[in-house]
Amino acid sequence: MQSQDVAPRPAPSASAEPFVDVEQAEAALVEHYPRLVRLAYLVLPPGLGRNRRVLTAHALTQRALPRGRASTPAIPAQSTGRDGDPGYAFVRLQVLRTALEAGLPLTFRAWPKRSQLPPLLPQVWGLRLFPRSGGADELALDQRLSALSGEARAAYVLRGLERLPDGDVRRVLTEAGVADPDEALDEAAEVPAQYALLDSPEFDACSLQARPTDLMRRRQHLKAALAAAAAVAVCGALLGLPGGGWGPDGAAAPAYARNPSAQAALDTANLTRVPATAWQAASRNDFSVWPARGELAHDTALLRRALAVWARPGETVQVSATPGTPSGGPAGPPQLLYAGLVDNARVVILYDGLRIARYAEPKDGTKGAALDFARVDGATPGEASAVVLGRADGNVRYLLAPWVKKAAERDLLKPGSGAMDLTLTEGVTSPLAGPAQQNGGCTSWNVLQLTDRSGTRLMSDLGELVPARLTTGRPGAVHEASGAEALRTWAPYACSLGAMRSAGVRTVNAWAYAEQPLPEAGGSADWVCTRAETWRGGGTRALAQFRTPGSAYGAVAAQAENVPACGPRDPNVLAGVLWKSGSGSWYLLAAGGKNTASISTTGAVRGSGQGNLLAVKAKEGAQAGLKGTLADGRAINGLR
Numbered sequence: 001m002q003s004q005d006v007a008p009r010p011a012p013s014a015s016a017e018p019f020v021d022v023e024q025a026e027a028a029l030v031e032h033y034p035r036l037v038r039l040a041y042l043v044l045p046p047g048l049g050r051n052r053r054v055l056t057a058h059a060l061t062q063r064a065l066p067r068g069r070a071s072t073p074a075i076p077a078q079s080t081g082r083d084g085d086p087g088y089a090f091v092r093l094q095v096l097r098t099a100l101e102a103g104l105p106l107t108f109r110a111w112p113k114r115s116q117l118p119p120l121l122p123q124v125w126g127l128r129l130f131p132r133s134g135g136a137d138e139l140a141l142d143q144r145l146s147a148l149s150g151e152a153r154a155a156y157v158l159r160g161l162e163r164l165p166d167g168d169v170r171r172v173l174t175e176a177g178v179a180d181p182d183e184a185l186d187e188a189a190e191v192p193a194q195y196a197l198l199d200s201p202e203f204d205a206c207s208l209q210a211r212p213t214d215l216m217r218r219r220q221h222l223k224a225a226l227a228a229a230a231a232v233a234v235c236g237a238l239l240g241l242p243g244g245g246w247g248p249d250g251a252a253a254p255a256y257a258r259n260p261s262a263q264a265a266l267d268t269a270n271l272t273r274v275p276a277t278a279w280q281a282a283s284r285n286d287f288s289v290w291p292a293r294g295e296l297a298h299d300t301a302l303l304r305r306a307l308a309v310w311a312r313p314g315e316t317v318q319v320s321a322t323p324g325t326p327s328g329g330p331a332g333p334p335q336l337l338y339a340g341l342v343d344n345a346r347v348v349i350l351y352d353g354l355r356i357a358r359y360a361e362p363k364d365g366t367k368g369a370a371l372d373f374a375r376v377d378g379a380t381p382g383e384a385s386a387v388v389l390g391r392a393d394g395n396v397r398y399l400l401a402p403w404v405k406k407a408a409e410r411d412l413l414k415p416g417s418g419a420m421d422l423t424l425t426e427g428v429t430s431p432l433a434g435p436a437q438q439n440g441g442c443t444s445w446n447v448l449q450l451t452d453r454s455g456t457r458l459m460s461d462l463g464e465l466v467p468a469r470l471t472t473g474r475p476g477a478v479h480e481a482s483g484a485e486a487l488r489t490w491a492p493y494a495c496s497l498g499a500m501r502s503a504g505v506r507t508v509n510a511w512a513y514a515e516q517p518l519p520e521a522g523g524s525a526d527w528v529c530t531r532a533e534t535w536r537g538g539g540t541r542a543l544a545q546f547r548t549p550g551s552a553y554g555a556v557a558a559q560a561e562n563v564p565a566c567g568p569r570d571p572n573v574l575a576g577v578l579w580k581s582g583s584g585s586w587y588l589l590a591a592g593g594k595n596t597a598s599i600s601t602t603g604a605v606r607g608s609g610q611g612n613l614l615a616v617k618a619k620e621g622a623q624a625g626l627k628g629t630l631a632d633g634r635a636i637n638g639l640r
Contacts, residue, residue: 020066020086020087020090021066022065022066024086024087025064025065025066025087025090025091026065026087027087028085028087028088028090028091029061029064029065029087029091031088032088032091033061033206034204034206035161036061036064036091036092036095037057037058037061037205037206038057038161038198038203038204038205038206039092039095039096039099039157039161039162040056040057040060040061040095040096040098040099040205041053041054041057041131041203041205042145042153042157042161042198042203043096043099043100043103043150043153043154043157044056044057044099044102044103045102045103045146045150046142046145046146047146048102050128050129050131051128051129052118053205054129054131054205054208055119055122055123055124055129056102056118056119057099057205058119058122058205059119059120059121059122060095060098060099060102060119061091061095062121062122063094063098063114064090064091064094064095064098065091066090066094092162092172093172093175093176096154096158096172096176097176097177098114099150099154100150100151100154100176100177100178101113101177103150104150126212126213126218127210127211127212127213128210128211128212128213129208129209129210131201131202131203131204131205131207131208131209132201132202132204132207132208132209133201133202134197134200134201134202134203135200135202137194137197138197138200138202138203139202141191141194141197141198142202142203144191144192145191148187148188148190148191149184149187151173151178151180151181151183151184151187152184152185152187152188153188154173154176154178154184155169155173155181155184155185155187155188156188156191157198158172158173159188159193159195160193160194160195160198161195161198161199163195166185169181169185170182170185261331261332262311262329264332264333265307265311265329265330265331265332265333265334266304266307266308266311266329267307267333268300268303268304268307270333271292271303271307271333271334271335271336272333272334272335272336273291273292273297273335273336274288274289274290274291274292274335275291276291276402278291279291279401279402279403284381285381285384285401285403286376286379286380286381286384287335287337287351287356287376287379287384288335288351288353289402290335290337290351290384290401290402291402292335292336292337292338292339293337293338293340293399293426293427293428294338294339294340294347294426295340295341296339296340296341296346296348297336297338297339297340299339302339302346302348303336303339303348305359305361305366305369306339306348306350306359307330307334307350309359309369309371310329310330310334310350310357310359310371311329311330312329313371316367316368316369317369317370317371318368318369318370318371319370319371319372319373320370320371320372320373321372321373321374322373322374322375322464322465322502322503322504322535323503323504323534323536323539324375324504324534324535324536324537324538324539325355325373325374325375325504325535325536326354326355326373327371327373330350330352330357331352332352334350334351334352334357335350335351335352335353336348336349336350337349337350337351337356337387337399338387338389338399338427340428341363342360342389342390342397342428343390343392343397344362344363344392345360345361345362345363345390346360346361346362346363347359347360347389347390348360349387349389349399351376353377354375354376354377355373355374355375355376355377356373356374356376356387356465356466357371357372357373358370358371358372358373358374358387358388358389358465359371360372360390372465373465374464374465374466374504374535375504375535375536376466376535377535379466381401381403381452381454382454382457382469382480383466383469383506383507384401385400385401385403385404385450385452385457385459386398386399386400386401386404386448386450386459386466386467387399387465387466388461388464388465388466388467389428391434392431394433394434395431395432395433395434396431396432396433396434396461397428397429397430397431398428398429398448398467399427399428399429400424400427400428400429400450401427401452402427403452403453404427404450404451404452405451405452405453406421406424406450406451407421407422407424407429407448407449407450407451408420408421408422408448408449408451409421409422409432409433409446409447409448409449410446410447410449410458411444411445411446411447412445412446412447412458412460412470412487412490412491412494413442413443413444413445413491413494413495414444414491415484415487415488415490415491419449429448432446432448433446434446434461435447435460435461435497435498442494442495442498442553445460445494445495445497447459447460447461447470448460448461448467449482455480455482456480456482457469457470457480457481457482458470458480458481458482460497460508462497462500462501462502462503462505463501463502464501464502464504464505468497468500468505468506468507468508468532469506469507469508470490470507470508470509470510471507471508471509471510472485472486472489472490472509472510472511472512473509473511474511474513474571475509475511475531475566475567475568475570475571476568476571478509481510486510489510489512489528490510492526492528492545492547492551492552492553492554493510493528493530493545493547493553493554495553496530496543496545496554496556497530499541499543499556500532500541503532503534503539503541504534504535504536504539505532505533505534505535506532506533506534506535507532507533508530508531508532508533509530509531509533509566510528510529510530511528511529511530511531511566511573512526512527512528513527513528513529513566513573513591513592513593513594514526514527514591514592514593514594514612514613515527516589516591516613516615517613518548518549518579518581518589518615519581519585519587519615520581520582520583520585522548522549522581522582523548523549523550524549525546525547525548525549525579525589526546526547526554527544527545527546527557527575527591528544528545528547528554529542529543529544529545529565529566529573529575530542530543530545530566531543531565531566531567533567538562539561539562540561540562540563540567541559541560541561542559542560542561542563542565542566542567542573542639543556543558543559544556544557544558544559544566544573544575544639545557546575546577546579546589548579555577557575557576557577557639558575558576558577558638558639558640559639560639560640563639565639571593571595572592572593572595572596572630572636573592573593573639574590574591574592574593574596574599574626574628574636574637574638574639575590575591575592575626575638575639576588576589576590576591576601576614576624576626576638577589577590578618578620578621578622580620585617586617586618586619586620586622587615587616587617587618588601588605588607588614588615588616588617588618588622588624589614589615590613590614590615590626590638591612591613591614592612592613592628592636593612594612595612595630595631595632596611596612596628596629596630596631596636597610597611597612597628597629597630597631598610598611598628598629599611599612599613599614599626599627599628600614600626600627600628601614601616601624601625601626601627602624602625602626602627603622603623603624603625604618604619604622604623604624605618605622605624625637625638626638
C-alpha cells in the first residue's frame, strides 16, 4: 500500500551517470598511488628536471581528490580491477589533466594555473630526488618520449601503462582537454611499442634515490637569505618608528595634515599680530615685539601661500637656510612681521620664536618662489634691529625694528668719511649697496648704521636674512663699533668679513690685541684678532691679522675654527708671521695678548723671549710653531 503523502522514488535510470564521492576517490588514490604517480611522472615534460618531475608528480596526484561528489568519466566498462573502479577512473583523469596543464608554457595573457607553478607540497630541502637508473633501453625510451608533445606522451602512457585500446584512449584524452586526440595517437605511434619498459624502476617516482644539492651554491644562497632577512628586519624596525610605518603611534597626535596644532599654524586667521606700541612696554626687545607692517599685511591669499609653502615647499621653491637652522614648518601660529611689495616681489616675513622665515614670490605670479630661513633665538635688541627684505642689482633693503630712530650707510674702509642717511618708510630703508654682492677687488665695504635710544651700532650684510653686528674690544668687554677709534680699528680689516659670509654669523668682534715694533726700525705693526660668533654656537671662526705701517689692509696670519681663542671663554691669542725687512732680511714675528708672559718657537726657527712679543731671525719659507705661557702659568699654542 502506498501512502498518498509520500511521493514514489523514481526507478534508477540506466543512462544516469555514476557519481564518485570523496571517500571512494580517496580509496582509489591510496590503493593505486604508485601507479598514478608513475603516470604523472611519464606525462610531465622532461624539461622540468628529474627532481622537480618527481615532486610535481606527487603533488598532482595528491591534489586529484574531488571537492565533493563528481561524475565519473566515460571509461571502458570492465567489471573487475582498477579499470572498473569509477574512483580510479576519476583520479586518473584528474592526474592526466593537470600533468598536461603543467607542460603548457607560461604567458602574460592569462594567469598561470596551479599545476604550472612549482608545488607547495611536498617539499624537500637540501636533497635531490630521482628514480633509480634503468638500463640502456629505458634511457632510449625516455629520450624518445621527451621528444613527443605532452598529448602524445599521454597517449603512449595510456596505451602502454594502462593497456587501453585506442578508442578508450581517445575518449580519455578528450575528457582531459586534448584538442586533437587522433593527432596525439598518430604522434605516439612513432615511438616503438616498448610498453613493458614503462613498468621499469627508471620511471618509478615512488622508489627514489637521494643526493645532496650543490653545497657551495646552497651556502651562498643561505648567506644571501640571511642578509635579506636582516635587511627586512631593519626596514621593519624603521617603518615601525613613530611618524609612519607599521608601529603604533601611541599618544601621538594624528598625522601632520590632520593635526589641529599644525592646521592652526597654517591658518592666516591665527597669525600673531603684535600692536605697534608693544615694544615700548616690553621687558625685552627682540623680534617678538615687532609689529606687523607692510601694505599687504592683510592680503589673506598671499599669507596663505606663504604659510603653505613654509609647511610644504614644492619642488620649484628655492629653499635656503643658514647653517644649523631647521627648515621645517612652524610648530604653532607664527608671528607676522611684514607683508608687502619689495622691488618686483611680494615678500612676507614671519617669526616663530626660533627662526625668521622670508617668503618671496614674483609680483606677477608664484612661479620661482623662494623661502629663506635664519636662526635668531635669544637675539638682543641690537641683534634684532634689522632683517633683509630683499636684494636687487647689488642693493639691499632692510626692515628695521620699531625702536630704531635713524638709519645710515657707511663705508667701513673709510673711517673718516661721514655716514649717508637712509630714507625710512614704515620701517623699510631705501636701498644701499650690499658688500655681499661686490665683485672684483675690495674697494669698499658698506655697512648699515643704526641709531636707537641706547646708542649707535653697525650691522654688516653677510648674505643672510639677519645682518651681523660689529663690535670691538677685548673679549668679554666688547662695545659697539660706531665710535671713531672703533672705526679706525675695523677699517684695515673690513674686507676680511667676506670670509664669513653665509655661515650663520651673529656678531663679529675686532680686538686689537698687540702693537709690535718691527726690527731694523721698521716702525710698528698692528695685530688684530677678528672673531665671528654664530647663532648656533658652533662654527665660530677666529682670524689673527697683521698689518705693517703704510699698508691699507691687514693680512691674515693665522686662522682657526671652533676654538675658544679670542672669545669670551678664552680671551687670549698667539699668532706669528714671517716678515721681510727693508734690507731683505726675514724675521719670524709673534705676538700674544697682554696676558702672555713668554713666547718660544719650535721647528725650523729657534728662539724665545719674555713678554707678549717676539722677533727672531729666520729664513724665507721657514716652517715654525709657536708656544706661549700666560701670566697664570697656563700654556697656549699659536693659531694655525
